[in-house]
Amino acid sequence: MGKTLAEKILSEKSGNDVCSGDITVARVDLAFVQDTTGPLTVRQFREAGFRKVSDSLRAAVFLDHAAPSPNRELANDHLFLREFARDTGCFFSEVGDGISHQIVAESLARPGDLVVGTDSHTVTAGALGAFACGMGSTDVAVVLDLGETWFRVPESIGISVSNHFPAGVFAKDLILYVIGRIGADGATYQALEFGGEAVSTMSISQRLTVANMAIEAGAKVGLFPSDDMTREFLAEQGRIEDYRPLAPDEDAVYSRKIDIDTGR
Known part of the structure; x- marks a missing residue:
């Protein structure tokens, strides 16, 4: 039986042949925190007695959501996170360097990576073919020490997008249409996997x-295949060595399939 993108990535990272519904422990490639949820992560990390970040993953700290700091308390949190990044050797993004999700996509995430962050929009990196999801601060604190965490392998909704975007219709219209069609909880703990003719040109x-x-x-994740567009993007970022092709199997099994014609 073929595998979805979610099943492929979690099988690779767990070292097991897993399918939707399975519980597995998987190796994390990148874990990051930002300045509104990161302080709790670091406190939980220290209270648990952890001393160093696992050598098996890349870790990053971003000062981006409350930047510049609007009050004394958040200014102290910034100092706290700077100290943690300095002590542990984490990748550190200072105030003004950019938003975490964009920097992760441009500089850190790779196709096939398993990425967790203390922010619900960690899913953004799925555009590169990475299984990227938000997690709670305590969960990410444990990941920083162990370099791995457990997952229930999500079922996947396959969304096939055909035709091309007419004038005045944009990518945001596509995802708003999907949300409107399935509902705000229509993909709870499932993967949204995008493919089709229109996706190949996005x-x-x-x-x-x-x-x-x-x-x-x-959705737990929003996933795109890693294809020629991905390769071109990574090359533009000076990261061509991070490219790998990645796509679901033709006979992958989805919990639901949705066909969308963008020309209609």
Whole structure:
């Protein structure tokens, strides 16, 4: 039986042949925190007695959501996160460097990666073919120490997008249409997997827009294949070595299939 993108990535990261509904422990490639949820993560990390970030993953700290700091308390949180990043050697993004989700896509996430972050819009990196999802602060604190975490492998909704976007219709219209069709909880703890003729011509910027909003339908992840567009984007970022092709199997089994003609 063929595998969806979600099943492929979690099988690879767990070292097991897993299918939707299975519980598995998987190795995490990238874990990150931002400045509104990160302080709790770091406190939980220290209260648990953890001392160092696992050598098996890349970790990042972003000061981006409350930047510049609007009050004394958040200014102290910034100092706290700077200290943690310095002590642990995490990738650190200072105030003004950019928004975490964009930097993760441009500089850190790779096709086939398993990415977790203390932010629901971590799903944005799914545009590159990464299984990327938000998690609670305590969960990410444990990931930072162990380098792995457990998952229930999600069922996947296959969304096939055909034709091309007519004038005045954009990627955001596509994901708003999907959410309107299935409902704000229509994909709860499922993967939204996008494919089809129209997807093959969508830029990474367009895919980031769609993947970012997958959480608005309750989805665990929003996934795109890694294809020529992905390769071109990574090459533009000076990261061609991070490229790998990745697509679901032709006989992958989906919980539901939705066909969308963007020309109608």
